[in-house]
Amino acid sequence: MNTLYRNARRLIAIVFLVMAVKLAGLEVPAYAETDLHLIYLPHRLTETSNKQYDRLLDEIFTGTELTVAREASPMKRALTLFLSDRNSCLFPISVKALHAVAEPDAIVSSDLIDIVSLRLYTPTGDAEKAFTSVDDFDPKRVGYIAGSGTVQGLGPKHELFVPIPSEEQLIRMLELGRLDAFLGHHPDTALALEDLNRPGLLRVSPITVSNVRFPISFVCHDTADGRHFIEEVNARIRQLHQDGDIRRVLGPHANLPTDAEDAIGAQVSQ
Numbered sequence: 001m002n003t004l005y006r007n008a009r010r011l012i013a014i015v016f017l018v019m020a021v022k023l024a025g026l027e028v029p030a031y032a033e034t035d036l037h038l039i040y041l042p043h044r045l046t047e048t049s050n051k052q053y054d055r056l057l058d059e060i061f062t063g064t065e066l067t068v069a070r071e072a073s074p075m076k077r078a079l080t081l082f083l084s085d086r087n088s089c090l091f092p093i094s095v096k097a098l099h100a101v102a103e104p105d106a107i108v109s110s111d112l113i114d115i116v117s118l119r120l121y122t123p124t125g126d127a128e129k130a131f132t133s134v135d136d137f138d139p140k141r142v143g144y145i146a147g148s149g150t151v152q153g154l155g156p157k158h159e160l161f162v163p164i165p166s167e168e169q170l171i172r173m174l175e176l177g178r179l180d181a182f183l184g185h186h187p188d189t190a191l192a193l194e195d196l197n198r199p200g201l202l203r204v205s206p207i208t209v210s211n212v213r214f215p216i217s218f219v220c221h222d223t224a225d226g227r228h229f230i231e232e233v234n235a236r237i238r239q240l241h242q243d244g245d246i247r248r249v250l251g252p253h254a255n256l257p258t259d260a261e262d263a264i265g266a267q268v269s270q
Helices: 001-021 052-063 073-085 095-103 150-154 156-160 167-175 188-195 224-243 246-252 255-263
Strands: 034-039 070-074 089-091 107-109 115-123 142-145 160-165 181-186 201-206 213-215 217-221
Touching: 034 073, 052 089, 052 224, 052 246, 070 073, 073 089, 089 095, 089 115, 095 107, 095 181, 095 213, 095 217, 107 224, 142 167, 150 156, 150 181, 160 167, 167 181, 167 188, 181 188, 188 201, 188 224, 217 224
Parallel strands: 034 070, 034 089, 142 160, 142 181
Antiparallel strands: 089 217, 107 217, 115 181, 115 201, 115 213
């Protein structure tokens, strides 16, 4: 009841504000519909899964007055669409990852949503054995997600790693002994294991490989519409973090900015 009362008061206040602005002869800025290009992630963002980022987008946009046209597509296509349209925005993306694959014009980014990290996955084996490094494996028997640029910072050996199309195939090849280890994105691999109903199948490195971490945010071109979009989205992101709802929406595997600060003792940089 209190929530309904507050919402009603807020709506009335907005109506009176708009009327006052019109009576004063002031113009209310009209913002265009935003094309939001979404990077398809099979376990987090499909526009039909009702998981993770799908739920997050619904939570964010139901609390704003933004008009948004959403389309999910593979990363390469989403990037191409975003870079060719200055009236568009992109999600989920890390600013440093974007600059690693493209040179966009001036951009603006939102507050952080969560952090994607690179982890090493191996068969369970001896639970008491000290966790190994990726350097301890024959690089020709180490897999990674095809198209991922995260392995490029791991030295010349990365050229010998085996690109595999999906998390499910990586998991299966490790299970069959066709790979000795693979480099996977967290929380995507954890979610893939859950979808396979095998959450304890593999061992995962407790820390990120070579400190490879990608803070995730919305990114828009630096235009009036883009800045307005980011302002509106930021208000919702901050509210979700402040209320603790971000954990409910993204689930237990998500690495939130506060989690990362607690773990590494430093602010995560975009």
